[in-house]
Amino acid sequence: MAETVFSRPGALAPVITHYCPGCTHGIIHRLIAEVIDELGIRERTVGIAPVGCAVLAYNYFTVDFQEASHGRAPAVATGIKRARPDLIVFTYQGDGDLASIGMAEIVHCANRGEKVTVVFVNNAIYGMTGGQMAPTTMPGQIATTCPLGRDVEQAGHPIRIAELLSTLRTPSFVARAAVHTPLYAVNAKEMLRRAFRYQVAGTCFSMVEVLSTCPTNWGVPPVEANRWLAQNMMPFYPLGVFKTPDGADRAPTPGAGD
Amino acid sequence: MAKKLMKGSEAIGEAAVQAGCRLFFGYPITPQNEIPEYMSLRLPQVGGCFVQAESEVAASNMLYGAAGTGERVMTSSSSPGISLMSEAASYLAGAELPVVIVNIVRAGPGLGGILPSQGDYFQATRGMGHGDFRLLVLAPWSVQEAADLVQDAFDLADFYRNPVMVLGDGLIGQMMEPVEFSSDRQPIKELQPKTWAATGCPGDRPTNIINSLFLDPEELERHNWKLKAKYDAMTRDEIRSASYAADDDYDVLIVAYGTVARVCSTAIDELRERGVRVAMVRPITLFPYPYQAIRDAALRASSVLVVELSTGQMIEDVRLALEGARPIHFHSRVGGMLVTPDEVIEKVECILAGGAAEVSHG
CATH class of the missing domain: 3.40.50.970 (Thiamin diphosphate (ThDP)-binding fold, Pyr/PP domains)
Structure with missing residues (x-):
């Protein structure tokens, strides 16, 4: 009899997503679902969907969900976790949601040390609204609201969220990963696993920033998008662990070189 | 207790x-x-x-x-x-x-x-x-x-x-x-278990999703009418108001809520002592609004006085209640000062003497 060696994680709903071809949201969803399965926490997990491309994330997992207003997911997560500390609570947010309109909520959620997990998907652009400039858009990168490229004199430089949150004194786990190649995806899953484990143990706030592609709004084919991410985003957004609750600071990602 | x-x-x-x-x-x-x-x-x-x-x-x-x-x-x-x-x-x-x-x-x-x-x-x-x-x-x-x-x-x-x-x-x-807090207070409504809560999804039940997003317009329309049905039920079952000094006949009906109504009750006590016939209806629920109670009470008076700490907001609901059936007068303070009982007394006496202008409509 054939042995099943690969199947859909139980925490992932058996549905087709609405994501564009080449988008990495689907990969990140799957990695989260696998971690939820492996930790055996599906029945006590509550997710929080953002406003943005992942607004329908509640349809793609087999866990209870709350839909937050734009940027407020860390506040919603705080409310859930304070009401029910036994639940495993995670938010799934994009860069417009978390790094622009929701900057206050993410900083204070991390600073209070809420025992929740934040998955921050950084694709350097507003996806759902049609490719506008994000706080994480690269200098010179073209977007619909910076058609000549991001001008850092006018718009400032991209915000490095992982670095920013790692400056907070409150213990936390903060990491940045990528999913544009299988090897990087394996590392991203390890980061997510560590993040959820810290929550399961009741240790600390955890956030994993995941560099992601947006072929549609970047205006390039998926393979080229993966290359663009490696060449342009990764030098500015270095991968690795930026903060751990035991005080150990940044360590480079092992074995994730091209 | x-x-x-x-x-x-x-x-x-x-x-x-x-x-x-x-x-x-x-x-x-x-x-x-x-x-x-x-x-x-x-x-x-x-x-x-x-x-x-x-x-x-x-x-x-x-x-x-x-x-x-x-x-x-x-x-x-x-x-x-x-x-x-x-x-x-x-x-x-x-x-x-x-x-x-x-x-x-x-x-x-x-x-x-x-x-x-x-x-x-x-x-x-x-x-x-x-x-x-x-x-x-x-x-x-x-x-x-x-x-x-x-x-x-x-x-x-x-x-x-x-x-x-x-x-x-x-x-x-x-x-x-x-x-005083009652030691054996019972819920005022019959409450159902919150089976809709998002508290983890055991077994194979469909996930509970807390959400206000309805991208399908037909679905959103159904949702909005469902909400409307709740507001209609509130309007049917939850209206609360109280009347003050309305057992006796009165010429002027005051409509006021909250602490302003408290001030007005002092003014009404003093006016009643002087033989001035005045009463009050006090909305306790502002939505749903006690339109019928106010209309019924107003029809027993010759004129109505709305007192509130705004330039005239609740007065719009009083107008809806009265539909022009009685003249409406208005008294307010809006900078943070309170209305005083003396001001209310003066206003009521002015209305009865025919010296107070009715508020303009519109």
């Missing part, structure tokens, strides 16, 4: 605790700071949790998250802070989450002042935020009534799965009066 002398803010906080509220999210703003301060000490004593949020925006979204677990939750703020919560109020109503929001109103617009006002009447009764929704709004005139209404507010919020607002002002928050 014996009567206890309590400040209004403390009574509001204790009433929430007595009603089973174990979670409070707030942000400092005058003149309601005594409520979060009370809760920050009291909730940990009963195994609850107080969080001082980074803003009213965050506080109201913490409220949303906690309410989504089915727990009883409350926040309080004052006018500018309530404006910041209006986004969350819309999401709470859209996602049908039961919460209690206390607004200790201060004079506006903008930063305005910190003294009492009723300038948030439109904001409270006309939905508070974007979209087609209503809050159930309760307006107490005493510390005891504030305590009672806060407890009722939790039952009403749970029953209708809708935000309920308790609308007071700095006077209610600051004054001290005897309060």
